[in-house]
Amino acid sequence: MELKSINLQEKLTKFSDHWAPKIIAQMNDYYFKLVKFQDDFIWHKHPETDEVFVVIDGNLQIDLRDKILTLTKGEMVVILKGVEHKPSCKEECRILLIEPADTLNTGDAGGDLTDTRLEWI
Numbered sequence: 001m002e003l004k005s006i007n008l009q010e011k012l013t014k015f016s017d018h019w020a021p022k023i024i025a026q027m028n029d030y031y032f033k034l035v036k037f038q039d040d041f042i043w044h045k046h047p048e049t050d051e052v053f054v055v056i057d058g059n060l061q062i063d064l065r066d067k068i069l070t071l072t073k074g075e076m077v078v079i080l081k082g083v084e085h086k087p088s089c090k091e092e093c094r095i096l097l098i099e100p101a102d103t104l105n106t107g108d109a110g111g112d113l114t115d116t117r118l119e120w121i
Contacts, residue, residue, distance in 0.1 A: 008034065008056055012094055014121045019113055021097055021105055022121040033097040034121070035105075040088040044107035051079045051099045058093030062086070 011024050011034055019041060021033035037060065053060065054076040062069040062077065063086040069077055079085050106114040 008096065011121055012036070012056070018092070019105065020115045020117070020119075022119050024121060026101065029101050030098060031101045031103075033099070035095050035097055037087055037089050037093045037095060038091065041086055042106060042109050042111060042113060043084055043086045044109035045082055045084040046079075046099075046103060046107040047082050049081050049100050049103055051103065052097065053077050053079065053087070054096040054098070056094040056096055058089055058091060060093045060095065061088050063088065 006024055008024075011022070015022055015034075016036070018036050018038045021035040023031045023033050025032040034056075037058075043063075053062065053071065055071045055073050057073055059073075060071045062071070062079070065084055071077060104110075104114055104116070
């Protein structure tokens with residue numbers, strides 16, 4: 001495999017859909033995924049893994065059952081395995097997710113927003 005840098009901003013220009021993560025790199029059994037959020041997602045949890053959200057652009061709110069996290073550009077959070085959460089944002093937010101390759105975006109909730117395409121860009 002050729003080693004080369006990945007320009008996050010350039011990759012973000014390659015798609016416009018929301019809540020549909022795109023894979024940009026793999027490290028061991030982990031994927032690095034770019035995703036654009038807008039409006040509300042669903043309550044869900046990942047019983048088997050932690051999940052990392054890195055805000056590239058915009059403002060992200062993550063509702064937890066006992067508090068609300070607010071992240072801005074340049075901030076990140078690790079949501080621990082088994083913690084129920086619901087991401088949302090009023091205006092488009094651009095996120096880098098870091099999680100095991102087999103992690104579904106809707107975790108244990110399933111439903112219409114589950115994205116199994118695993119598209120590389």
